[in-house]
Amino acid sequence: MKPYVFGVDVGGTAIKLGFFGPEGKLLKKWKIPTRIENSGSHILPDIVSEMEKTLAAANVDWADVEGVGIGIPSPVTEDGIVLRCINLDWGVFSIPERLRKLQPAIQRIRVANDVNAATLGEMKHGGGKGRNSIVMVTLGTGIGGGVIVNGKMVFGRSGAAGEIGHICVNPDETERCRCGHRGCLEQYCSATGLLKMTRRRMAQNPEEETVLRDMTDFTAKDICDAARDGDYVANDMLKRLGRRLGIALSAVAGTVDPDVILIGGGLSSAGDILFDKIITYYRTYAFHAYQDTEFALAKLGNDAGIYGCMEMVYLAAMEEEQEND
Amino acid sequence: MKPYVFGVDVGGTAIKLGFFGPEGKLLKKWKIPTRIENSGSHILPDIVSEMEKTLAAANVDWADVEGVGIGIPSPVTEDGIVLRCINLDWGVFSIPERLRKLQPAIQRIRVANDVNAATLGEMKHGGGKGRNSIVMVTLGTGIGGGVIVNGKMVFGRSGAAGEIGHICVNPDETERCRCGHRGCLEQYCSATGLLKMTRRRMAQNPEEETVLRDMTDFTAKDICDAARDGDYVANDMLKRLGRRLGIALSAVAGTVDPDVILIGGGLSSAGDILFDKIITYYRTYAFHAYQDTEFALAKLGNDAGIYGCMEMVYLAAMEEEQEND
Numbered sequence: 001m002k003p004y005v006f007g008v009d010v011g012g013t014a015i016k017l018g019f020f021g022p023e024g025k026l027l028k029k030w031k032i033p034t035r036i037e038n039s040g041s042h043i044l045p046d047i048v049s050e051m052e053k054t055l056a057a058a059n060v061d062w063a064d065v066e067g068v069g070i071g072i073p074s075p076v077t078e079d080g081i082v083l084r085c086i087n088l089d090w091g092v093f094s095i096p097e098r099l100r101k102l103q104p105a106i107q108r109i110r111v112a113n114d115v116n117a118a119t120l121g122e123m124k125h126g127g128g129k130g131r132n133s134i135v136m137v138t139l140g141t142g143i144g145g146g147v148i149v150n151g152k153m154v155f156g157r158s159g160a161a162g163e164i165g166h167i168c169v170n171p172d173e174t175e176r177c178r179c180g181h182r183g184c185l186e187q188y189c190s191a192t193g194l195l196k197m198t199r200r201r202m203a204q205n206p207e208e209e210t211v212l213r214d215m216t217d218f219t220a221k222d223i224c225d226a227a228r229d230g231d232y233v234a235n236d237m238l239k240r241l242g243r244r245l246g247i248a249l250s251a252v253a254g255t256v257d258p259d260v261i262l263i264g265g266g267l268s269s270a271g272d273i274l275f276d277k278i279i280t281y282y283r284t285y286a287f288h289a290y291q292d293t294e295f296a297l298a299k300l301g302n303d304a305g306i307y308g309c310m311e312m313v314y315l316a317a318m319e320e321e322q323e324n325d
Numbered sequence: 326m327k328p329y330v331f332g333v334d335v336g337g338t339a340i341k342l343g344f345f346g347p348e349g350k351l352l353k354k355w356k357i358p359t360r361i362e363n364s365g366s367h368i369l370p371d372i373v374s375e376m377e378k379t380l381a382a383a384n385v386d387w388a389d390v391e392g393v394g395i396g397i398p399s400p401v402t403e404d405g406i407v408l409r410c411i412n413l414d415w416g417v418f419s420i421p422e423r424l425r426k427l428q429p430a431i432q433r434i435r436v437a438n439d440v441n442a443a444t445l446g447e448m449k450h451g452g453g454k455g456r457n458s459i460v461m462v463t464l465g466t467g468i469g470g471g472v473i474v475n476g477k478m479v480f481g482r483s484g485a486a487g488e489i490g491h492i493c494v495n496p497d498e499t500e501r502c503r504c505g506h507r508g509c510l511e512q513y514c515s516a517t518g519l520l521k522m523t524r525r526r527m528a529q530n531p532e533e534e535t536v537l538r539d540m541t542d543f544t545a546k547d548i549c550d551a552a553r554d555g556d557y558v559a560n561d562m563l564k565r566l567g568r569r570l571g572i573a574l575s576a577v578a579g580t581v582d583p584d585v586i587l588i589g590g591g592l593s594s595a596g597d598i599l600f601d602k603i604i605t606y607y608r609t610y611a612f613h614a615y616q617d618t619e620f621a622l623a624k625l626g627n628d629a630g631i632y633g634c635m636e637m638v639y640l641a642a643m644e645e646e647q648e649n650d
Contacts, residue, residue: 075614083614133481133482135580145579145580147580147581149474149479150477150479152475154474154475154581154582155582156458156581156582156583156615157458157582157583157584157615157618158582158614158615159582159614160578160579160582160612160614160615161579161580161581161582162579162580163579163582163612163614163615164579164580166579166612167575167576167579167612168572168575168576168610168611171568171572171610179612179613180613181610181612183610184612243496247493247496248576250492250493251492251493251573251576251577251580252576252579252580253485254470254485254487254488254489254491254492254577255460255470255472255486255487255489255576255577255580255581256472256479256481256486256580256581257479257480257481257482257483257484257485257486257488258481258482259482285493285496285506285508286493287485287488287491287492287504287506287509288504288505289400289408289483289484289485289488290481290482290483290485290488293482
């Protein structure tokens with residue numbers, strides 16, 4: 001096992017990079033903007049260039065780097081084939097292949113969906129520490145999900161395991177989700193969805209009083225704050241979110257029955273006012289055998305991705321060592 | 326690896342037993358009634374006595390039996406702890422421990438939920454042959470489910486992984502499922518559920534014509550036959566079943582993204598008139614990345630359980646051999 005690893009979390013607006021040393025110690029973390037132009041063709045060269053600068057500054061050679069772990073915001077197969085990534089304007093290609101062409105000295109390359117990677121990060125260093133089977137759901141602009149079973153990330157046939165945000169929870173919905181379907185969980189339970197649903201309700205019920213009417217342009221955080229201050233409409237909207245999400249998570253638990261369900265993403269900072277509702281509805285609708293599944297908040301925030309990407313490389317190296325033993 | 330294995334599929338009315346020889350060849354299969362009386366305390370002794378008679382007749386010693394695989398109709402942990410099994414009137418106890426007390430010569434004991442075991446059987450010998458990640462759903466009196474990821478059965482924290490029948494698909498349902506909750510998939514998509522929903526509809530719409538009215542006591546099979554003969558109500562009921570099941574399976578696929586989804590159980594013998602509807606609705610509601618998941622019918626019928634139970638023992642033996650290599 002070589003002493004250094006890079007963990008790279010590629011997002012739609014920024015690429016977060018982590019340079020890890022012996023025993024997974026984070027030596028440096030930084031970020032660069034994601035250049036989407038020209039079909040995202042700058043992204044991998046930018047990453048390689050950043051890693052090379054870092055190695056030069058630290059006086060470390062590629063021969064001492066175990067590998068590079070990369071998380072991307074779309075389904076990706078276990079072999080690292082990305083199957084169209086809208087946020088990066090990427091088509092279908094092999095990330096390890098392209099990366100090796102740019103820098104043949106890179107030894108091990110692991111790629112995963114960003115939330116799957118973050119889930120691994122949380123399992124090793126965050127809210128899921130000590131657990132072996134984890135489901136994580138991140139509530140942000142969209143909804144992401146990650147699934148780990150028996151210590152291993154689940155990729156799925158098309159790299160789409162854990163795409164919890166696009167589970168259909170309302171087949172009668174008339175508006176479309178950005179994925180093109182109607183009734184996805186994301187349409188109701190992401191920060192964006194919460195805002196949209198609240199505005200829809202306020203427009204449909206103009207007589208209903210809420211402090212949100214006094215704000216010209218409120219945010220998901222404002223809704224959570226208003227709920228905490230006792231605003232009926234705001235609180236009821238969080239209830240509805242919690243009910244939909246609780247039911248959806250009980251279906252996920254019916255499939256893999258995890259040790260713990262982690263809630264992350266920007267909206268999770270709302271705290272108990274939302275967290276308690278999700279758990280209450282989960283326990284109401286979940287089958288008795290997994291009714292008491294533990295819930296926890298994700299802990300690593302934006303760093304979960306780079307930690308998870310680093311861990312993918314370590315796990316792959318350890319597996320290989322065991323096989324060669 | 327020893328040449329013989331027993332596979333034992335314990336159901337609520339009958340125990341199916343299989344005696345397997347070298348290379349997993351089925352040498353003998355038979356069944357005995359399940360004696361539920363006295364808190365199901367006869368069940369394990371009956372199984373041991375059957376195995377002993379079989380070994381005596383074949384002139385085989387326990388020393389030549391690799392082990393016994395057992396499937397039971399309830400959640401069970403990977404260690405073989407049953408957590409209350411209503412159908413067998415069992416409480417909480419360790420099956421391997423109790424079995425070893427009855428017959429200390431038994432070497433390897435593996436226990437799993439019956440549908441999880443059957444899913445493994447289908448993966449090795451039936452409709453899922455050659456696949457590595459499988460979801461199976463069985464439509465019978467109830468709904469069972471099994472999940473295999475990367476070649477390994479998923480048990481889950483409380484042994485309830487794959488409890489697809491009790492996923493909540495209608496939180497507004499007023500009638501209770503036999504599990505005590507309201508709105509479980511099983512209430513609509515099992516053979517029993519189909520019957521109940523059809524009767525409910527006929528009672529609520531007395532003016533609606535259907536050939537089913539001419540039968541004094543129709544069955545789920547009659548509904549499928551009537552649908553095939555063009556009866557509108559019967560066909561529409563299968564459509565509704567297919568829609569609910571298709572949507573539920575798309576949530577399951579959003580969690581583990583399997584290579585193939587197998588449909589089994591008595592109702593699956595309805596064939597294309599039902600199968601096509603499930604698939605159509607699945608493809609309508611599933612996220613694009615796993616929209617084209619393959620569907621297949623389970624092939625082994627009632628034998629899937631004993632085959633899967635046998636395979637659990639082989640897999641455990643092979644894993645141990647690899648570890649010792």
